[in-house]
Amino acid sequence: MTRMPGDAFRIAENAPLRSRNTFGVEANAPWLVEIAEARALPQVFALPQLQAAPPLLLGGGSNLLFAGDAPGAVLSLQADGVRIIEDDGTTAIVHAEAGKTWHDFVLWSLGQGLCGLENLALIPGTVGAAPIQNIGAYGTEVGEFVRRVHAWDRAEGAFVALDAAACAFGYRDSVFKQEPDRRFVVAVEFALPRQRAPKIEYAGLPEELAAMGVVAPTPRDVAEAVIRVRTRKLPDPALLGNAGSFFKNPIIPAAQAEALLATHAGMPVFRGDSVATRKLSAGWLIDQCGWKGFRDGDAGVSAAHALVLVNHGRATGAQLLALARRIAASVQERFGVAIEPEPKLIGASW
Numbered sequence: 001m002t003r004m005p006g007d008a009f010r011i012a013e014n015a016p017l018r019s020r021n022t023f024g025v026e027a028n029a030p031w032l033v034e035i036a037e038a039r040a041l042p043q044v045f046a047l048p049q050l051q052a053a054p055p056l057l058l059g060g061g062s063n064l065l066f067a068g069d070a071p072g073a074v075l076s077l078q079a080d081g082v083r084i085i086e087d088d089g090t091t092a093i094v095h096a097e098a099g100k101t102w103h104d105f106v107l108w109s110l111g112q113g114l115c116g117l118e119n120l121a122l123i124p125g126t127v128g129a130a131p132i133q134n135i136g137a138y139g140t141e142v143g144e145f146v147r148r149v150h151a152w153d154r155a156e157g158a159f160v161a162l163d164a165a166a167c168a169f170g171y172r173d174s175v176f177k178q179e180p181d182r183r184f185v186v187a188v189e190f191a192l193p194r195q196r197a198p199k200i201e202y203a204g205l206p207e208e209l210a211a212m213g214v215v216a217p218t219p220r221d222v223a224e225a226v227i228r229v230r231t232r233k234l235p236d237p238a239l240l241g242n243a244g245s246f247f248k249n250p251i252i253p254a255a256q257a258e259a260l261l262a263t264h265a266g267m268p269v270f271r272g273d274s275v276a277t278r279k280l281s282a283g284w285l286i287d288q289c290g291w292k293g294f295r296d297g298d299a300g301v302s303a304a305h306a307l308v309l310v311n312h313g314r315a316t317g318a319q320l321l322a323l324a325r326r327i328a329a330s331v332q333e334r335f336g337v338a339i340e341p342e343p344k345l346i347g348a349s350w
Contacts (some may be wrong), residue, residue: 008037008040012031019064022237023066029074033049058074060126063124074151084170098187101126102135115195124136129185136171139201143169144187146190147191152186153183156235199224234305246308252277264288267280287306289327289334
């Protein structure tokens, strides 16, 4: 890897990416650029190696699937500083750089006496990836606590700051996802309260807290319960390659959900993004189609959670994508419901 002046960034040619994606699939990048400080981005984007194809900003590699090699350069932001920039005793504004590991950031916030992110404990990835996908779990989405996102805007050729409204957060969605390759997140500001009623209504959390003997849960208790539940349900990527939940929960018209309930009484149904829609459990739909624990070569589905695709060793990204398409087709055929992947697909389209 070649160090550039000032060590602001380093660049390597024909870089392997297997260790940089949690599926653990083989892939290569024509160029890999490791960036120590966000201020180097204007210089990085001027490199001739980045002109052939749009670059890919890679965080923890936990929300993507390499179905082929990266078509262009891959960028990795290393800066991971975190600091409180405002605090009125009720709410603190926290500035976190993109390279910070998300789970470590959640634990750091709890250590500062801040709450709000406890339901998002143990989600893999980095702070920089969190607003792109508007990560969510156990009834909480990160967009609820984002105050501002700092990014390099390729179209403007400048650093920009987007407030929460400009981020256009939706279910596993944001302006960063709607306009891919335009903005590269370099830091996120969070508004985190010091007191907040715990959010424990989501299935599994009350039972876990009860098993822990907790009656009046603190944010730390909720985080611990989430960690225990996720550890049981989701395989460790270090042991079994995966990207967590592979499919988004589908949102359908309320009338369609009612019709499905008439023939599938046990189907979980939640309020959608409006009073006219309902959200279904993709995991339940997939489980009903018999996919839990399925394996075809080294590409498979977790035996613990039907929503998780796994790499048992040497599966390729193309093989995992082919399995995902088979699963989606079976759900469509049985329930008439389309499900879509949550991870970003590299080298292929859905």
